[in-house]
Amino acid sequence: xxxxxxxxxxxxxxxxxxxxxxxxxxxxxxxxxxxxxxxxxxxxxxxxxxxxxxxxxxxxxxxxxxxxxxxxxxxxxxxxxxxxxxxxxxxxxxxxxxxxxxxxxxxxxxxxxxxxxxxxxxxxxxxxxxxxxxxxxxxxxxxxxxxxxxxxxxxxxxxxxxxxxxxxxxxxxxxxxxxxxxxxxxxxxxxxxxxxxxxxxxxxxxxxxxxxxxxxxxxxxxxxxxxxxxxxxxxxxxxxxxxxxxxxxxxxxxxxxxxxxxxxxxxxxxxxxxxxxxxxxxxxxxxxxxxxxxxxxxxxxxxxxxxxxxxxxxxxxxxxxxxxxxxx
Amino acid sequence: xxxxxxxxxxxxxxxxxxxxxxxxxxxxxxxxxxxxxxxxxxxxxxxxxxxxxxxxxxxxxxxxxxxxxxxxxxxxxxxxxxxxxxxxxxxxxxxxxxxxxxxxxxxxxxxxxxxxxxxxxxxxxxxxxxxxxxxxxxxxxxxxxxxxxxxxxxxxxxxxxxxxxxxxxxxxxxxxxxxxxxxxxxxxxxxxxxxxxxxxxxxxxxxxxxxxxxxxxxxxxxxxxxxxxxxxxxxxxxxxxxxxxxxxxxxxxxxxxxxxxxxxxxxxxxxxxxxxxxxxxxxxxxxxxxxxxxxxxxxxxxxxxxxxxxxxxxxxxxxxxxxxx
Numbered sequence: 318x319x320x321x322x323x324x325x326x327x328x329x330x331x332x333x334x335x336x337x338x339x340x341x342x343x344x345x346x347x348x349x350x351x352x353x354x355x356x357x358x359x360x361x362x363x364x365x366x367x368x369x370x371x372x373x374x375x376x377x378x379x380x381x382x383x384x385x386x387x388x389x390x391x392x393x394x395x396x397x398x399x400x401x402x403x404x405x406x407x408x409x410x411x412x413x414x415x416x417x418x419x420x421x422x423x424x425x426x427x428x429x430x431x432x433x434x435x436x437x438x439x440x441x442x443x444x445x446x447x448x449x450x451x452x453x454x455x456x457x458x459x460x461x462x463x464x465x466x467x468x469x470x471x472x473x474x475x476x477x478x479x480x481x482x483x484x485x486x487x488x489x490x491x492x493x494x495x496x497x498x499x500x501x502x503x504x505x506x507x508x509x510x511x512x513x514x515x516x517x518x519x520x521x522x523x524x525x526x527x528x529x530x531x532x533x534x535x536x537x538x539x540x541x542x543x544x545x546x547x548x549x550x551x552x553x554x555x556x557x558x559x560x561x562x563x564x565x566x567x568x569x570x571x572x573x574x575x576x577x578x579x580x581x582x583x584x585x586x587x588x589x590x591x592x593x594x595x596x597x598x599x600x601x602x603x604x605x606x607x608x609x610x611x612x613x614x615x616x617x618x619x620x621x622x623x624x625x626x627x628x629x630x631x632x633x634x635x636x637x638x639x640x641x642x643x644x645x
Numbered sequence: 646x647x648x649x650x651x652x653x654x655x656x657x658x659x660x661x662x663x664x665x666x667x668x669x670x671x672x673x674x675x676x677x678x679x680x681x682x683x684x685x686x687x688x689x690x691x692x693x694x695x696x697x698x699x700x701x702x703x704x705x706x707x708x709x710x711x712x713x714x715x716x717x718x719x720x721x722x723x724x725x726x727x728x729x730x731x732x733x734x735x736x737x738x739x740x741x742x743x744x745x746x747x748x749x750x751x752x753x754x755x756x757x758x759x760x761x762x763x764x765x766x767x768x769x770x771x772x773x774x775x776x777x778x779x780x781x782x783x784x785x786x787x788x789x790x791x792x793x794x795x796x797x798x799x800x801x802x803x804x805x806x807x808x809x810x811x812x813x814x815x816x817x818x819x820x821x822x823x824x825x826x827x828x829x830x831x832x833x834x835x836x837x838x839x840x841x842x843x844x845x846x847x848x849x850x851x852x853x854x855x856x857x858x859x860x861x862x863x864x865x866x867x868x869x870x871x872x873x874x875x876x877x878x879x880x881x882x883x884x885x886x887x888x889x890x891x892x893x894x895x896x897x898x899x900x901x902x903x904x905x906x907x908x909x910x911x912x913x914x915x916x917x918x919x920x921x922x923x924x925x926x927x928x929x930x931x932x933x934x935x936x937x938x939x940x941x942x943x944x945x946x947x948x949x950x951x952x953x954x955x956x957x958x959x960x961x962x963x964x965x966x967x968x969x970x
Contacts, residue, residue: 385832394917398785403792407854440897447958447961447962448961457785458724458781458784458785459789459961459964461962462724462729462784462788462957462961463958465729465788465957466954466955466957466958466961467954467958468954468955469893469894469950469954470951470954470955472950473893473946473947473948473950473951473954474817474951476943476944476947476950477943477947477951480941480943480944480947481938481941481943505768538676569792570792578936600902613803613804618800618803619803621798622796622800625792625795625796625799626796626797626800628792628794628796629782629789629790629792629794629795629796630789632788632789632792633770633789633790633795635791636782636785636786636788636789637770637771637782637786639782639785
């Protein structure tokens with residue numbers, strides 16, 4: 318209970334910071350009046366309701382979705398280094414978005430957004446199959462390197478595509494920047510729904526994933542079917558990651574950090590961990606977004622870069638603590 | 646021996662093909678005329694357009710391939726390459742930092758500094774008291790340090806004005822566009838000096854390949870030898886990165902490919918084969934990247950990325966079946 322209160326308090330603080338920080342400094346009193354007596358001719362109200370609030374909401378949803386995705390992946394693969402960014406699932410969704418946007422033009426954002434999901438699904442199946450995740454014994458090194466290979470492959474394809482078709486560069490800047498700046502123009506409500514579906518699925522099958530994480534044989538003994546649980550887990554990862562990429566672009570390392578922090582707070586039970594990890598993901602992304610607005614004010618640093626600056630060292634820290642026996 | 650001849654022949658063929666093919670194809674006769682008389686379109690191609698580019702590609706590929714082979718031998722792991730260990734990312738970060746902060750040091754010096762700093766960080770973080778550091782820990786810590794370096798480079802790029810940022814982005818992909826004889830001289834000069842140094846370490850390397858304890862038994866002091874050999878290999882990689890950018894996967898692929906082709910066994914022979922294979926990979930990738938799509942020149946890093954990623958995946962599945970991973 319104390320944890321829930323503390324997290325709620327921190328999230329509230331981060332939200333307040335996010336609403337008030339920016340080129341135009343505003344305070345919470347403005348926000349309250351904007352909520353109660355909205356004046357469309359007051360620039361402060363317009364800034365808050367049309368720019369800051371959507372951006373805050375987008376960050377909260379994308380962050381929570383990535384927190385869930387990371388937790389599911391780390392438990393499913395028994396791999397403490399699993400993350401949608403590191404394993405190339407973000408890149409798969411982003412590449413599919415790029416393809417979709419190139420094919421359809423910029424007419425229909427919601428239709429383009431749908432491309433992200435098959436992209437994320439293909440990438441997650443590919444990386445798990447290639448990294449040995451399907452056999453339930455993927456070593457961190459193998460899975461991480463499979464992800465690195467997938468990332469490199471997709472990056473080469475994206476670079477090639479952008480150089481071949483100049484207009485892709487604008488699409489790339491819009492969709493694949495890893496930023497909350499453009500969140501206002503994204504189909505956030507639809508994506509929130511899909512991310513929620515993914516999170517609910519994860520919560521529902523959490524006990525099965527826990528059983529599977531004790532090994533395929535134990536899981537069978539407990540009456541679960543490993544293949545089904547894996548499929549369900551990958552579906553949850555696809556829904557949450559795809560939604561996050563559509564809202565905020567590919568943000569790496571958030572799905573790595575949030576579950577690790579959450580485990581320290583919530584203990585080992587997966588359901589509790591999913592909830593805490595979602596809250597922490599939302600918190601970290603919101604704070605990263607705020608920090609990015611402060612550091613180069615009046616310009617800004619993309620939230621994805623801020624998260625990566627923090628996440629790289631965390632990756633090293635986790636890798637160092639792995640025992641050699643747990644490596645392969 | 647036959648394998649070595651085939652590799653040398655392929656390298657020569659690829660270099661000639663890279664000189665002939667381009668936006669305007671040249672015939673061998675024109676090239677020959679240019680070479681003999683020093684005049685005409687052949688001379689222009691050799692002197693300014695494709696000559697320096699091919700020379701730079703050969704040099705950069707060779708030092709990257711040599712560096713990768715040394716690391717793979719030293720850590721006894723085919724996945725230990727400077728690109729996966731983050732050293733190339735460190736060299737790239739240093740050059741971007743040089744652009745962003747206006748540091749007036751030449752690119753190779755910056756790249757060498759960046760590579761060495763990252764190598765020292767990886768070495769210090771992965772080091773474990775007592776028992777030798779497992780290669781897998783080094784690879785993971787190196788990957789993470791590389792992620793951090795890449796994130797910092799991306800961050801610094803947001804500080805740059807638009808055109809400089811686009812240029813930096815292209816550079817970070819790995820590109821051989823518009824290289825001149827200065828670049829070629831740079832990579833060949835540094836490369837030859839470092840190659841001599843590397844081959845002078847062939848004996849301790851051979852001992853180290855047997856494992857730290859056996860090396861000690863053979864009279865090689867393992868820890869200093871490891872640092873010395875790693876230092877030379879990092880500098881080799883940095884020399885390549887300084888002229889061609891952090892071209893992905895060349896160092897990873899070259900060693901096994903060269904050893905496979907030539908059947909080389911001793912570390913010295915494998916190093917030579919790896920250097921030749923690296924040169925071949927870069928020249929061919931560059932040729933592929935600039936002639937695959939008409940009217941468009943892709944940077945070489947796109948081609949090595951497309952070649953290298955499947956190779957890495959294949960390698961992973963092989964290591965998996967061998968039970969190494």
